[in-house]
Amino acid sequence: MSLVINHNMMAMNAARNLTDSYGRLATSTRRLSSGLRVNTAADDAAGLAIRELMRADISTLRQGIRNANDAISMIQTADGALQIIDEKLIRMKELAEQAATGTYNSDQRLMIESEYQAMASEITRIANATDFNGIHLLNGSLSGVHNGSVLQQSGALKIHFGTGNDSAEDYYYIEIGGATASMLGLGNASALGTEAGGYTISTQSAAQAALAAIDQAIISKDKIRASLGALQNRLENTISNxxxxxENLQSSESRISDVDVATEMTEFVRNQILTQSAVAMLSQANSLPQMAMKLIGG
Known part of the structure; x- marks a missing residue:
């Protein structure tokens, strides 16, 4: 190679190698400091697209788990209220049994009737007052066809937990029947103007009829509780799934996105050595034109 002063090709070559090595060193530093193999689209365009879709699904699934857990909490709230209603129904049947016998006079039977109606009113109060996050659970508003196209949804409650909107995979409905006294066929709001069923126990014959009506009310309440229990088990299985x-998506996303520290550290040391070597050689190459000056200046 000729000794020239206009173009220092050795220095240019060393500078180019230094730029390349320094760029790779910067990439290794970025990956090791962030823990990610893919930080920008330039690192792996296809991998970045796949990773972001996976991240969206992972976040959605985690929110779906929270949705399902909220639904379980709601079911437990309703079931707890129904357990209290169960106690009131048992007391009402006990009162009906007491009023059905002939050893009480009318005044005494009216006293029994007073407590009977108070129990019915309490059942209605509990059913109307039981709510979860402002959603009434036992007043009958969660029965019927779901309508979520309006601001205030109505009908069966839609629990969404999947990443899409497929009815077979991503959601199902929770329908809870009403549990007020009138809906159960009990109390003086159930069949106004009659003494049929569980309307009253103020007479012996009405009390005897109320026994069967209360049994039906207990069965209706137990059907609601059984349905809620089945839904809770289903939601718990859904949460596990x-x-x-x-977890599996997170593992897949990690394999695409996360850096292998051992491999990248090896690459970092290699690029560090190459960078230091390039700097040293560039310094040497920059001093070569001085040799020509010695020939000119003597």
């Missing part, structure tokens, strides 16, 4: 899905 969603947790496994989120």
């Amino acid at each position: 969603l947790s496994i899905q989120a």
Whole structure:
């Protein structure tokens, strides 16, 4: 190679190698400091797209788990209220049994009737007052066809937990029947103007009829509780499945996105040595034109 002063090709070559090595060193530093193999689209465009879709699904699945847990809390709230209603129904049947015998006079039977109606009123109060996050659970508003197209949803409650909107995979409905006294066929609001069924126990014959009506009310209440229990078990299984899905997606996302520290550290040391070597050689190459000056200046 000729000794020239206009173009220092050795320095240019060393500078180019320094730029390349320094760029790779910067990439290794960025990956090691962030813990990610893919930080920008330039690192892996296809991998970045797949990773972001996976991250969206992982976040959605985790929110779905929270949705399902909220639904379980709601079901437990309703079931707890129904347990109290169960106690009132048992007391009402006990009162009906007491009023059905002939050893009480009319005044005494009216005293029994007073407590009977008070129990019915309390059942209605509990059913109307039981709510979860402002959603009434036992007043009958969660029965019927779901309508979520308006601001205030109505009908069966839609529990959404999946990442899409497929009715077979991503959601199902919780329908809770009404449990007020009138809906159960009990108390003086159930069949006004009659003494049929569980309307009253003020007479012996009415009290005897109320026994069967209360049995039906207990069965109706137990059907609601059984349905809620089945839904709670289903939601718990759904949460387990969603947790496994989120875990597997997180593992897949990690393989795409996360840096292998051992491999990247090896690359970092290699690029560090190459950078230091390039700096040293560039310094040497920059001093070569001085040799020509010695020939000119003597």
